[in-house]
Amino acid sequence: MKPDLQFLLGYAAPYRRTLLLGTLIMLAESAMALAVPWLGGRLAQGFLDQAATGTLLLALLALLGAQALLKLANNLILGRSAARILADLRIRVYDHIQALPIGFHHQRKQGETLALLTHDVDTLSGFISGTLLSIVPLLITVAGALVFMFNIDPWLSLIAALLIPLFYLLLKIIGRRLRPLASESQQAYARMVGMAEENIGMLPAIKTFTREPVESARFRNQIGEIVSLNDKQLRIYAALGPGIQFLAAAGIVLVLWLAGERINVGTLGAGQLVTFLLYTTLLTRPVSALSDVYGQTQSARGAVERLMQVLTEPPEPLFHPGRELHAVRGEIEFRGIRFAYPGRPAALDEINLHIRAGETVALTGHNGAGKSTLAHLLMRLYEPDAGSVLIDGIDIREVSLQSLRRHIGVVPQHVLLFNGTVRDNIAYGRDNPAQADIEAAAHAARAHEFILKLPQGYDTLIGDRGVRLSGGQQQRLALARALLKDPPILILDEATAMFDPEGEREFLQECADTLRHRTVLLITHRPASLALADRVIGVRDGRINEGEA
Numbered sequence: 001m002k003p004d005l006q007f008l009l010g011y012a013a014p015y016r017r018t019l020l021l022g023t024l025i026m027l028a029e030s031a032m033a034l035a036v037p038w039l040g041g042r043l044a045q046g047f048l049d050q051a052a053t054g055t056l057l058l059a060l061l062a063l064l065g066a067q068a069l070l071k072l073a074n075n076l077i078l079g080r081s082a083a084r085i086l087a088d089l090r091i092r093v094y095d096h097i098q099a100l101p102i103g104f105h106h107q108r109k110q111g112e113t114l115a116l117l118t119h120d121v122d123t124l125s126g127f128i129s130g131t132l133l134s135i136v137p138l139l140i141t142v143a144g145a146l147v148f149m150f151n152i153d154p155w156l157s158l159i160a161a162l163l164i165p166l167f168y169l170l171l172k173i174i175g176r177r178l179r180p181l182a183s184e185s186q187q188a189y190a191r192m193v194g195m196a197e198e199n200i201g202m203l204p205a206i207k208t209f210t211r212e213p214v215e216s217a218r219f220r221n222q223i224g225e226i227v228s229l230n231d232k233q234l235r236i237y238a239a240l241g242p243g244i245q246f247l248a249a250a251g252i253v254l255v256l257w258l259a260g261e262r263i264n265v266g267t268l269g270a271g272q273l274v275t276f277l278l279y280t281t282l283l284t285r286p287v288s289a290l291s292d293v294y295g296q297t298q299s300a301r302g303a304v305e306r307l308m309q310v311l312t313e314p315p316e317p318l319f320h321p322g323r324e325l326h327a328v329r330g331e332i333e334f335r336g337i338r339f340a341y342p343g344r345p346a347a348l349d350e351i352n353l354h355i356r357a358g359e360t361v362a363l364t365g366h367n368g369a370g371k372s373t374l375a376h377l378l379m380r381l382y383e384p385d386a387g388s389v390l391i392d393g394i395d396i397r398e399v400s401l402q403s404l405r406r407h408i409g410v411v412p413q414h415v416l417l418f419n420g421t422v423r424d425n426i427a428y429g430r431d432n433p434a435q436a437d438i439e440a441a442a443h444a445a446r447a448h449e450f451i452l453k454l455p456q457g458y459d460t461l462i463g464d465r466g467v468r469l470s471g472g473q474q475q476r477l478a479l480a481r482a483l484l485k486d487p488p489i490l491i492l493d494e495a496t497a498m499f500d501p502e503g504e505r506e507f508l509q510e511c512a513d514t515l516r517h518r519t520v521l522l523i524t525h526r527p528a529s530l531a532l533a534d535r536v537i538g539v540r541d542g543r544i545n546e547g548e549a
């Protein structure tokens with residue numbers, strides 16, 4: 001089986017019962033549709049023979065009514081499962097994206113990942129619940145109609161049947177460009193979403209650097225690309241439907257002509273002719289529907305390719321049944337570490353560093369020396385190319401990521417706050433912490449005072465990424481968040497860089513106690529922070545110089 005088909009079926013599998021039921025209903029509906037021409041022929045013959053047709057008319061009505069009911073049932077059933085498949089697929093894609101290592105995301109554009117969750121998931125679930133299922137009844141209708149026609153007139157039906165591969169060939173020829181176009185237009189769409197998202201985040205820069213005209217033009221270009229790709233697709237789609245329809249109609253005309261000959265010769269009755277013609281029209285419906293199916297299949301295949309590319313990426317082994325880290329003392333060892341970011345020269349080279357439990361170690365060094373990278377490796381956000389990281393003598397690769405990260409608190413260099421209240425932002429790392437604990441953490445981070453001055457105190461909404469706070473205030477919240485987590489190992493990555501000197505001094509005094517009880521990695525350039533450290537370690541070009549300030 002093709003991998004993308006297998007992939008699709010995997011996602012539809014939980015719904016196989018509903019989908020099967022839907023397919024069965026569609027089959028019943030097709031069967032009924034097949035009975036209509038037969039009844040129609042009988043009716044026509046009845047009219048010609050001036051026989052009683054009341055029962056036949058009633059039967060036709062009943063048949064059409066039943067068909068409508070089946071359609072109703074199917075719309076409900078498939079509509080429901082479509083919504084569920086979409087929801088389920090979206091959840092699974094989200095979970096997978098979330099589980100992928102940070103390194104994966106650093107190599108991609110956020111907008112493109114977002115497009116997977118929106119555009120591609122929509123396309124795919126629409127395909128599973130709409131198109132994929134309608135193929136079977138379509139084929140049944142075609143096959144059934146042909147069989148009935150064959151009974152009436154084998155030669156005529158053979159001609160009609162021969163037209164079908166012709167249709168398919170035509171579809172392939174016209175539709176050949178559809179798939180790459182669908183793929184290109186999805187990518188253009190993803191770029192557009194990505195650009196909008198990035199620019200809305202960059203608005204202050206756009207305004208202060210007066211880049212509005214440039215960015216507007218860039219966005220307009222992107223939209224222009226989408227429109228022109230749409231036009232190209234439209235030309236094909238526009239030709240596909242009517243083209244196929246015309247061919248089908250031409251086929252009917254051909255059959256009509258041949259049938260006329262047969263009526264003259266007397267080998268075909270009028271009733272049979274009506275039935276036969278009704279079957280031919282029944283044939284044209286699925287044939288033109290197949291052209292839609294074809295187009296949608298091409299789009300869906302593009303979506304499947306892109307989704308598969310991401311879903312086959314190995315996630316972080318978050319719940320890997322490794323050892324659990326319990327009661328961490330906080331001894332850290334970097335042993336023979338070598339690490340390079342993808343496509344970059346080594347960021348860390350031959351790092352050997354031993355930090356005793358409870359020690360406060362300051363890491364200094366110029367920008368880009370590799371300090372933050374050391375913190376990433378300790379959290380196992382990245383894996384070293386060589387060497388190992390040990391906590392309490394245990395290689396961190398042997399323990400589950402969850403338990404590793406639970407024991408480490410980080411105030412990252414780039415503070416990450418979300419649009420919520422001050423309280424929720426501080427509480428982020430814990431489930432339902434007590435207000436007293438939140439306030440204690442805020443006190444320790446020198447945040448409590450400014451929080452009380454905010455309009456709603458701890459309930460103040462801080463805006464996207466905390467924009468309604470000053471840089472230093474954001475940093476204090478991040479610090480409070482890490483302190484509330486109360487981890488045995490704490491990494492402060494230039495965490496006081498934006499503090500005012502007084503605030504920093506207060507924090508360091510206040511924290512001396514809190515810090516003493518744990519292992520602390522202070523990444524800092526600030527003399528005041530350096531003074532707090534038991535040991536200062538210089539990082540230079542990915543190497544370590546002990547004792548160097």
Ligand SMILES: Nc1ncnc2c1ncn2[C@@H]1O[C@H](COP(=O)(O)OP(=O)(O)O)[C@@H](O)[C@H]1O
Pocket residue numbers: 106341342344347365366367368369370371372373374
């Ligand atoms: N995600 C990344 N991908 C590629 N290179 C990176 C990435 N993050 C940092 N780098 C590079 O790695 C080097 C070390 O960075 P980092 O550890 O952040 O330095 P710092 O000591 O200032 O914290 C720098 O040269 C930086 O450009």
Ligand SMILES: [Mg+2]
Pocket residue numbers: 368371372373413493
């Ligand atoms: Mg850094």
